Each structure stands twice: as structure tokens, then as C-alpha cells.
Amino acid sequence: MNIRIGVVGPGDSVQSMLKELELYEDFQAVPLTYEQTSEIKEIVPANQHKVDFWFFSGQSPYDIAISNQLVSEKDASFPPLYGASLLGRLLEAQYKENQLLLHISLDTIQENEIEEIRGEFLGKDIEIFNLSYKGYISPDKIVSFHEALYNEGKIDAVFTSIREVYLAMQEKDIPCYRVRPTKLSIQLTLKYVKERAQSMLYRKSQIAIVAIEVAKDQKALQEESYSFKRKHRELDLHRWLLYYAEKARGSYVQMGDGLYFIYTTRGEIELESEQLWFQFVEDARVNTALEVRTVIGYGKTTLESEENARRALQEARETKTNSIIIVDEDLRITEYEAAIGSFTYDQRNMSNSDEKDKESSLSPAFLSKLHSLSRYYSQDIVTAQDIARWLNSSLRNARRILLKLEENQIAVQTGEEQSGHRGRPRRVYRLKFREQ
DSSP: OOEEEEEEEOHHHHHHHHHHHTTOTTEEEEEEEOSSGGGHHHHHHHTGGGOSEEEESSHHHHHHHHHTTSSOGGGEEOOOOOHHHHHHHHHHHHHHHTSOOOEEEEESSOHHHHHHHIIIIIOSSOEEEEEOOSSOOOHHHHHHHHHHHHHTTOOSEEEESOHHHHHHHHHTTOOEEEOOOOHHHHHHHHHHHHHHHHHHHHHHTSEEEEEEEEOOOHHHHHGGGOHHHHHHHHHHHHHHHHHHHHHTTOEEEEEETTEEEEEEEHHHHHHHOTHHHHHHHHHHHHHHOOOEEEEEEEESSHHHHHHHHHHHHHHHHHHOOSOEEEEOTTOEEEEEETTTEEEEEEOSOOTTOOHHHHHSSSOHHHHHHHHHHHHHTTOOEEOHHHHHHHHTOOHHHHHHHHHHHHHTTSEEEEEEEOOSSSSOOEEEEEEOOOOO
């Protein structure tokens, strides 16, 4: 298995990481260096096709890539800075300066790491002004932090993990030392990267089946007698199926009257994204006048993928929405809406479900879906109108659901609100799902 690792950072940091990467035969390093951290925004998109997993030199470049949605958290990592990273540089600095450095400033390393080494190695005599932060902040702000402390005479030297800050301190003739991840930190992260990358490649190679079903409404059933007209439409649909099967690098098979399967892999589905299948539904409607349901099933085997695709079809028939429904190997259901995004819920009975959930006539799968919708909309105060909108159901059914939830202490009535029209006010409920 050859895993292409994009090694991203300043030139010296990349060289240190490449030395550790040589110990792993499964890795093929793709070195990508920069002078300014902001270059990440150009480097990563330009090299996406060359890389399976991203290995950044530190917290700042990693956060820029994540926050700008250039990579996902599951596809990237970086070696963290521990207190041991500071100890080595502090010893080197004291030897070089030929004095005890009792007042220093530091950035990036988290406060809990400093407290850990302070109690065990540094003692109370050394004063550390620490700028710890999560994610990314501008190098200019870090430079200002260190420079102000030095000009006020509060510190003897600066310790930074940011190359741009290190170079700026040198230009200002401020004693500065670069703190880098230790070899152990890089090695531990690489072990984690290997496990994640192997898991990711296995996931991408999973079999995926895109199931397409021609929806037969009452009008379509009445047109069955005009078989030639319908057959011509289905022939047009075959052309679009062939086109989209090629885009998904798969093949398609007609499984029965109005049911088609496109066989491909999970990696190809995720590469093109679910928007491809929303476009297919639209193309089929516009060019063939046929309404189609499109769902996806993932699995470790072809049989499992087909079973999950059929589960997704059944779910699509029941929900009667225009969403793309995916059922994965763990029977998790993900619904993608073209305009608003996605939410996921579990179809299996959860072993840690509350007893009141199990005793309810509402299934654990339904409760999981409702819980996911509540979190998706960041809303736990609801009315029957909200539930009806979420589930694309009638108000009567939504009221019945809320009553069942109230009976099982999953919802509690908190008040009423006037709708602005004549009639009874709406009941307002608070959902009390247990966080997992």
C-alpha cells in the first residue's frame, strides 16, 4: 500500500519531517514548502490530486487548511508541541547566552504543557510569559506580543514555534530561539497518520451502489397504456445513466422495471460529492420528464452494499423528500438536502438508549433521526409546525408524535404561543434528548 503524504511547512521543518518519514516504507512523501503561512491557501488546492493525507508542520498551517475547508480533519494532522520541545531549546539558549534566562516569552505551546514541566523541571524562579492559543493567529500579533515584553524589559529572550516570528525577531536584534516538535512527537504523529491513512484508503475502496428508481405516481400509472411513450423516456434515461456512470467511474445495470444500480466505490462518490446526484435527478426530470429517486448504499461487500441501497430506497419512499439518502455499513442514515446540507441518524437500536426510548412506540431509529434534526437546526424548543416541517409530515401526525414524546418524558410542554390567527394557541415543547 503506497500512501502519498503531503508534507507541508517551512523548508527546515519539512526536512526534519522527511527524515522521520524515511522510516515508513508505506509512505511516499510529497514535500510542499512555503515562506509565508498564508501560502497554504494556494499550495493545498494545487496539490490535492497528488496527496492522500496531509501532514502539516504545526498548528498554524493545519488550522488555516481546516478553517478554509481546504482539507478535512480526518485527512490531516500535525505534530503537537510538548513541554519537552521547550526544555531542549531553553538549555541551548542558556549555553549560548552564557547566563540563566529567568524571564522568557513563549507562544503556541498550551498552558497545561508549561505547567507540567514547570513543576517537574523548571521550578518557580523562571518566569514565562506564554501566548497560548487554539488554531491560528496572525504572526504580526505574535511578533507584537514578544516585542512589547522585550522593550519593557520584562524578558531576556523569545521562544517561538513560528518561523515568520523567528525571522522578525532576528531583524529586530531580539534574542530568539525556534521551538520545534521533538522527534518523538513527529514519530507518534506519523504512527497515527499511518493508521488513519490506511483506514481512509480502505474506506475509499468500499463498494458503493447508487440506486436509481423511477417514481411511479398516479399520472405515470395512467400512462402505462402508452408504452411506447414511456419506453422512449426510459431510453433517454439510459443515456443519462451512462453519462453519470462514467462520471462516477462505475458501471450501471438495470435491475428491474424502473430500477437501476450504478456500481462504483465510496472514494469516487466522495470525490464528486452528493451534488452530482442532485444534478442527475434534475437532468433526468428536465430531459426525460421522469421523476427519479436516487440513493446510495455503502458496504464491505457487494451484497451488503445492495442491501443498504435497498434500505435507502425504502427510506426515500417513506420520507417522500427530494433528498439524497445514504445508508452506510453501520446502518447510519445520512440525508442530504441540496439547499441546506446534511444530517445523520442511526437505524440500529442503540445499546445505550434509555429504557423509556425502548418502551416507546416510537422506534429508536426514529428518535435518533429526530435528535439529529434537533441538533442540526440547533433547536430544542419546538411546536407541531416545526416537527411537521422537519419530517415533511402533516400537522396531525406531528401533534401525535409530540404527545408520544411527552408520554415518554422526551418532550415537556413549556408554554403556548399565539399563531397570529384566530383559534387555539400552539403548544410549545422542549425536547429532552440525552446527549450521547
